[in-house]
Amino acid sequence: MSTDEWKIREEAPGDAGQVFEVEAAAFETPAEAQLVDALRQQVKPTLSLVAEAGDEIIGHVFFSPLAIEGDVAPSVGGLAPIAVRPDLQGRGVGGALVRAGLERAPRLGWKAVFLLGDPAYYSRFGFELAAPRGFHYVSEQFDAGFQVILLEEAALDGCSGFVRYPAAFDAL
Numbered sequence: 001m002s003t004d005e006w007k008i009r010e011e012a013p014g015d016a017g018q019v020f021e022v023e024a025a026a027f028e029t030p031a032e033a034q035l036v037d038a039l040r041q042q043v044k045p046t047l048s049l050v051a052e053a054g055d056e057i058i059g060h061v062f063f064s065p066l067a068i069e070g071d072v073a074p075s076v077g078g079l080a081p082i083a084v085r086p087d088l089q090g091r092g093v094g095g096a097l098v099r100a101g102l103e104r105a106p107r108l109g110w111k112a113v114f115l116l117g118d119p120a121y122y123s124r125f126g127f128e129l130a131a132p133r134g135f136h137y138v139s140e141q142f143d144a145g146f147q148v149i150l151l152e153e154a155a156l157d158g159c160s161g162f163v164r165y166p167a168a169f170d171a172l
């Protein structure tokens with residue numbers, strides 16, 4: 001397989017098996033792969049993108065709707081999980097998946113996207129820590145990795161609080 005040429009596209013019917021394999025290979029357990037299967041069934045709208053080399057899926061990213069607790073808040077999305085086949089990491093595939101997702105996210109009505117991850121990686125796409133803006137994941141204990149990117153200027157002005165993920169994330 002030539003891995004020099006790959007493209008990003010939306011997940012199509014029939015991709016779920018290969019997506020499961022990529023997610024399961026990239027993480028230590030199949031929990032993230034199972035999460036994607038559950039989210040596909042349980043939440044809407046979602047955004048699922050794959051990176052494809054030839055007819056093989058080599059990377060995947062999933063976005064779900066999140067809810068900001070408390071205030072009247074705009075629609076926002078969450079990026080999770082993201083995975084690139086271990087032997088093909090470090091070639092820009094993950095970055096291309098993140099950027100393609102952020103480009104499409106406004107079409108789902110989302111004004112911002114949150115994620116839990118390493119700021120050393122995600123800051124390059126424009127993500128910043130969410131806690132200084134008053135947003136938290138489950139508890140303040142996660143503040144160092146909980147990040148947000150605004151897709152519209154001032155999108156989150158006047159709102160703050162805990163950000164709730166779909167119930168399927170409880171299984172992680």
Ligand SMILES: CC(C)(COP(=O)(O)OP(=O)(O)OC[C@H]1O[C@@H](n2cnc3c(N)ncnc32)[C@H](O)[C@@H]1OP(=O)(O)O)[C@@H](O)C(=O)NCCC(=O)NCCS
Nearest residue numbers: 026082083084089090091092093094095116117118120121
């Ligand atoms: C995270 C992941 C999707 C990135 O995909 P990728 O195709 O390797 O990413 P890219 O090629 O676009 O970027 C590679 C860069 O990201 C860095 N990077 C990757 N994961 C990182 C992490 N967790 N923390 C900090 N930097 C990270 C690499 O060191 C590399 O840095 P460089 O550009 O300075 O050399 C991939 O490494 C992966 O599947 N990891 C296992 C699953 C995982 O941890 N998912 C994220 C959970 S939040």
